[in-house]
Amino acid sequence: MNTAVATRETTSSSAISTAAEYLTFRLGKEEYAVDILRVQEIRGYDEATRMANAPDYVKGVINLRGSIVPIIDLRMLFNLPEPSYDSFTVVIVLNVCGTVVGMVVDSVNDVVGIPSQELKPAPDFGSAVDTSFLAAIASLQDRMVMLVDMERLAQGTVLASLTPQP
DSSP states (O other), rough: OOOOOOBOOOOOOSSOOOEEEEEEEEEEEEEEEEEEEGGGEEOOOOOOOTTTOOTTTEEEEEEETTTEEEEEHHHHHTTSSOOOOOOOOOOEEEEETEEEEEEEESEEEEEEEOGGGEEEOOOOOSSOOTTTTEEEEETTTTTEEEEEOHHHHHTTSSGGGOOOOO
């Protein structure tokens, strides 16, 4: 068994930008983060209108001040155990590639400043584990935070059909 883990040599330039502040959130026991500049708002979770033939991770759509916004459950998208929706469950409304989308997460923690020297490339496990949506991993005091590259995530999901292509 090979114990060496190769690290990704390239990271998304858009994900590790000059912005050093990230909104952190939980999915299960793990902590993730997105660039705070992508966040439009944080809302409590409400049932979305289900769309026919949509993948399970697409909860549906909501009407957000006149705009129809797709709602994606990140726990389901990341193949984590079945989500339970409670008073801590929230929707983070983000602007991804010019499209507004809501991401259901277990809870929001806080906004943290992450110095660039704390950002390490996500490990590459080959085809065994898909880490392509991770921009980097940061070690903050006693915790690890995984930075989600929303553009890469959008390209690999149903959101690819919703976002403008270059």
